[in-house]
Amino acid sequence: MSVELGKEMEPMPLDEMKEEEKSVEVASQWKLMWWKFRKHKLALISAPILLMLFIIIVFAEFLSPHLPLERFTDYKYAPPTKIHFVDAEGNFSFRPFVYGMTQEIDSETFQRTFVEDTSQKYPIHFFVEGKPYKMWGLFEMKTHFIGVKDAGAPFFLTGTDSLGRDLLSRTFYGSRISISFALIGIVFTVIFGLILGGISGYFGGAVDTVIQRLIDLLLCIPAIPLWMALAAALPQSWSPLKIYFGMVLIFSIVGWTGLARVVRGKLLSLREEDFTMAARLAGASNMRIISKHLLPSFASYIIINVTISIPVTILGETSLSFLGLGLQSPVVSWGVLLQEAQKLENLAHHPWLLWPAVFIVVTVLMFNFIGDGLRDAADPYK
Amino acid sequence: MIHYIGHRLLQLIPLLIAISIIAFVIIQLPPGDYLTTYINQLELSGTKVSESAIVALERQYGLDKPMYQQYFIWMKNILLHGDFGRSFSWNEPVSKVIGERLVLTMVISIFTLIVTWLIAIPIGIYSAVRQYSVLDYIFSFIGFIGLAVPNFLIALVIVYFVFDTTGIAITGLFSPEYADAPWSFAKVLDLLQRIWVPVLIIATAGTAGLIRTMRGMLLDELSKQYVVTARAKGVAEKKLLFKYPVRVAVNPLISTIGWTLPTIISGEAIVSIVLNLPTTGPVLLDAFRTQDMYLAGSFILILSILTVIGTLLSDILLAWVDPRIRFGGVEE
Numbered sequence: 001m002s003v004e005l006g007k008e009m010e011p012m013p014l015d016e017m018k019e020e021e022k023s024v025e026v027a028s029q030w031k032l033m034w035w036k037f038r039k040h041k042l043a044l045i046s047a048p049i050l051l052m053l054f055i056i057i058v059f060a061e062f063l064s065p066h067l068p069l070e071r072f073t074d075y076k077y078a079p080p081t082k083i084h085f086v087d088a089e090g091n092f093s094f095r096p097f098v099y100g101m102t103q104e105i106d107s108e109t110f111q112r113t114f115v116e117d118t119s120q121k122y123p124i125h126f127f128v129e130g131k132p133y134k135m136w137g138l139f140e141m142k143t144h145f146i147g148v149k150d151a152g153a154p155f156f157l158t159g160t161d162s163l164g165r166d167l168l169s170r171t172f173y174g175s176r177i178s179i180s181f182a183l184i185g186i187v188f189t190v191i192f193g194l195i196l197g198g199i200s201g202y203f204g205g206a207v208d209t210v211i212q213r214l215i216d217l218l219l220c221i222p223a224i225p226l227w228m229a230l231a232a233a234l235p236q237s238w239s240p241l242k243i244y245f246g247m248v249l250i251f252s253i254v255g256w257t258g259l260a261r262v263v264r265g266k267l268l269s270l271r272e273e274d275f276t277m278a279a280r281l282a283g284a285s286n287m288r289i290i291s292k293h294l295l296p297s298f299a300s301y302i303i304i305n306v307t308i309s310i311p312v313t314i315l316g317e318t319s320l321s322f323l324g325l326g327l328q329s330p331v332v333s334w335g336v337l338l339q340e341a342q343k344l345e346n347l348a349h350h351p352w353l354l355w356p357a358v359f360i361v362v363t364v365l366m367f368n369f370i371g372d373g374l375r376d377a378a379d380p381y382k
Numbered sequence: 383m384i385h386y387i388g389h390r391l392l393q394l395i396p397l398l399i400a401i402s403i404i405a406f407v408i409i410q411l412p413p414g415d416y417l418t419t420y421i422n423q424l425e426l427s428g429t430k431v432s433e434s435a436i437v438a439l440e441r442q443y444g445l446d447k448p449m450y451q452q453y454f455i456w457m458k459n460i461l462l463h464g465d466f467g468r469s470f471s472w473n474e475p476v477s478k479v480i481g482e483r484l485v486l487t488m489v490i491s492i493f494t495l496i497v498t499w500l501i502a503i504p505i506g507i508y509s510a511v512r513q514y515s516v517l518d519y520i521f522s523f524i525g526f527i528g529l530a531v532p533n534f535l536i537a538l539v540i541v542y543f544v545f546d547t548t549g550i551a552i553t554g555l556f557s558p559e560y561a562d563a564p565w566s567f568a569k570v571l572d573l574l575q576r577i578w579v580p581v582l583i584i585a586t587a588g589t590a591g592l593i594r595t596m597r598g599m600l601l602d603e604l605s606k607q608y609v610v611t612a613r614a615k616g617v618a619e620k621k622l623l624f625k626y627p628v629r630v631a632v633n634p635l636i637s638t639i640g641w642t643l644p645t646i647i648s649g650e651a652i653v654s655i656v657l658n659l660p661t662t663g664p665v666l667l668d669a670f671r672t673q674d675m676y677l678a679g680s681f682i683l684i685l686s687i688l689t690v691i692g693t694l695l696s697d698i699l700l701a702w703v704d705p706r707i708r709f710g711g712v713e714e
Contacts, residue, residue: 217400220693221686224648225666229682232670233411315532319652322534323667338535342656344551347542354542357535364530372526 033300036377043373046366053363057176061133064169065147065155068332070131072154072164075101077350078114080159088118097123101154111349122148122155159352161340170332171356177333179363181248182313186306188252189313193259194302200260201267202290208264215257226254227316231325240331247326251313259305266298300374307371311364318360334360386701390694401686406453409467409679466683467676471668476680479665484684486555487654487661489573491646493581498588498642499635506596507628513601521593528590533649537583537656552579553658580657584649588642592635599631633704639696644689 027035037043056063072078083096100120104113130144130151148155158168200211230250234243270276271294279289314334320326321335322342329336337356341347347354424431440446447455459465466476509518544552557572603609604627612622654663662681669678 213396213400217397217404220397220644220689221401221404221682222644222647222651222689224651225682225685228651228666228670229408229411229678232673232678233408311530319532319534323652323655325667325670338538341538344541344545344553347538348545351542351546354535354538357538360535361527361531365526368526368530 029300033377037373040369040373040376042369046369046373049362050366050370053175053179053359053366056172057179059145060172060176061135062141062143063145064166064172065130065144065157066166066169067131067133068165068170068173069330070165070169072152072156072160072166074103074152074164075114075154075156075160076162076164077112078154078156078160078164079350080352081154081156082116083124083157087121093123095123095125097121098148098153098155120153122150122153124148124155158355159350161337161353162346167337167352167355170337171334171359174332174334174337174356175359175363177244177327177331178314178317178335178360181244181317181327181333182310184245185248185251185255185313185317186310188248189255189259189309190302190306192252192256193305194263196256197260197263198267198290201264202271202286204268211260211264215260218254218257223254223316224319227251227320228323228325230254231320240328244327244331247317247320251316255309255313258309259302262301262305263298266301267294270294270297300377304371304374307367307374311367311371314360314364314367383701387698390697394690394694397690398687401690402457402683403453405679405683405686406456408682409456409675410449412673412675466680469669469674469677471672471674472677476677479677480662480680480684483660483662483665486659487647487650487663487685488688490577490580490584490650490654490659490661491643493577494584494588494646494650495639495642497581498585498592498646501585502589502592502596503632503635506593506631507600507623509593509597510600510604510631511623513597525590525593528586531586532652533584533587534652534656536586537580537653540579540583541657552576555580555659555661580650580653580659583653583657584646587649588645592638592642595634595638596631599634600627603627603630629703633700636696636700636703639692639699643692643696647685647689 078101081098081101083098085094085096086092087097098121100117100122101114102117104115105111106113124146125148126146127143128147128149129142130147132140132142135141156166156168158171161167161170196211200208227250230253231247234246234250238246276289276293279293284292317326317333318335318338321333322338324339327333327336334356338353341353341357421431421436445452456467459467464477466480468474469476469479472479505521509521512518541552544550555573555576556569557576563569606627609622609627612625613619617625650661651663651666653659654661655667658664662685666678666681668674669681
């Protein structure tokens with residue numbers, strides 16, 4: 001109605017009005033939220049970047065130039081390989097290439113350095129045949145997305161580690177572990193948070209008090225020491241997979257409090273809303289009220305909370321693994337990779353060991369931006 | 383006010399008991415008890431442990447008794463004798479290992495809290511008053527990065543860059559000549575010169591969060607009617623800002639000390655490991671690695687209790703700053 005009124009008062013051509021202004025009266029809540037989200041530019045930029053990350057995670061085996069445990073014994077601590085378009089004689093080629101590397105030892109300091117050997121030229125190809133791997137543990141494959149045809153040639157875009165393993169490939173595989181860790185952790189956290197927060201908010205009374213005090217208790221113990229304590233209690237005889245799930249559970253046990261608080265708070269206020277009363281008067285059961293009326297009302301808050309918790313879990317896992325209390329090699333996660341950078345002398349001579357950190361920071365930043373955008377979008381009626 | 387403080391103190395008691403139970407559970411978590419590990423350790427180093435010594439130790443820590451009695455003995459030793467048990471890897475009483483390190487941890491944490499506020503409040507006010515200005519965007523962006531980069535990573539990068547450009551390793555809290563020296567005025571000065579590196583590193587994440595809180599709160603406050611009324615009546619902008627809105631907006635900062643403090647102590651633990659500071663972090667990590675559980679459990683216990691006390695102080699501070707809480711009875 002008000003749209004028509006507006007038309008009468010100030011004559012504006014219909015096609016100049018934005019689509020949302022036309023339909024804002026009839027748009028659903030989720031549509032309103034999408035419009036609001038779209039206005040948050042940073043969140044909008046973050047989405048495709050995160051999508052790229054997820055592509056890396058899903059196709060890590062295919063996208064990695066090498067295998068994560070493959071050792072190039074001639075290239076320990078090799079610096080990132082430079083990609084050239086113009087060779088030493090000044091000839092330009094459309095196909096980028098890398099030079100071979102030879103190791104030189106300084107006769108005075110005994111420091112090892114790598115120098116490019118311009119006599120060896122290795123062109124870079126897409127879809128090259130390389131070391132065989134099992135895609136998703138199922139199919140035997142040999143094709144790598146990018147690489148050089150010569151198997152022994154140095155093609156290390158972010159350098160190698162102390163054992164001569166390709167850091168980029170390891171970072172790709174590590175993304176899979178670190179992100180899946182956070183996502184599985186979130187699933188458990190949501191389950192704990194929903195159940196405990198739901199019970200606390202819907203039933204109230206003594207149960208509520210007990211759960212609230214439990215939350216207070218968990219919040220006042222510094223998180224990292226508590227994680228360390230629980231992680232140290234995992235039996236060392238456990239297989240890497242068991243440790244992985246043990247760690248996931250530890251993070252969920254410590255991390256459910258935030259979500260439980262949100263759920264409880266929302267339930268407490270929604271319980272008093274007119275539409276809940278109406279549903280109750282109409283004879284709806286508890287289950288129906290919770291699932292049909294209450295849950296959809298705060299689903300958006302749960303989604304925001306989840307988006308904000310993912311980076312926290314990523315940072316937590318990374319920190320613990322970095323300290324050597326989290327996931328252990330041969331499992332590769334971002335934190336495990338950064339362990340090598342722990343010693344100053346290591347880092348000072350081989351700064352490329354920090355490359356996994358770039359992945360961590362970008363990922364966490366993107367999740368935070370999206371979380372921020374979602375927070376703005378959560379209340380579209382504002 | 384006294385009524386309020388008394389009520390908060392009473393609320394604390396069950397919380398403290400619960401914390402002590404958690405710390406005790408943490409001590410008991412790893413397989414095998416402390417004594418078997420201790421004896422193994424001694425025998426590995428070639429010392430024969432006599433039967434009588436084992437029995438004496440067993441009695442002292444009540445290891446022959448059921449679990450709940452062990453808890454009470456442990457608590458009794460702490461409360462009456464200040465005896466937190468023995469660290470077998472240091473071969474010293476836990477209280478001796480913890481003592482000075484704990485003080486340094488608290489000094490760093492309190493410094494960090496102050497620095498966090500000194501940075502966050504002015505920037506938060508600026509960002510709210512000049513919303514959507516260039517600097518507001520820059521601060522927001524830096525804040526986001528501060529939240530996204532884990533503390534240990536900032537520490538690593540800073541140490542690397544300082545080492546790379548100047549060749550100085552900025553690890554540790556004291557210069558070599560003061561590291562083992564007894565406390566003196568010169569040593570404190572030396573500490574003050576070096577403390578800002580860990581303080582600034584730990585402060586980053588907390589500052590980023592506080593700026594956002596401060597900005598959001600102040601924006602809410604500035605759009606309220608009393609501000610409009612005051613402006614309409616011709617109150618000077620500066621007075622208008624600081625007389626009420628800023629005071630109201632600072633409240634949540636005080637009330638969130640409760641969770642800022644655990645974050646800072648957590649951050650301190652991990653940064654001190656990277657920077658190799660003589661504080662609780664490295665010892666805590668070693669304690670977990672070697673399953674030196676009395677040491678580890680005591681750290682958790684003391685750090686948590688200090689956090690709780692910090693929270694209590696912040697609540698009292700809040701009641702002092704905000705009359706609505708003081709006169710609003712004891713409801714939270």
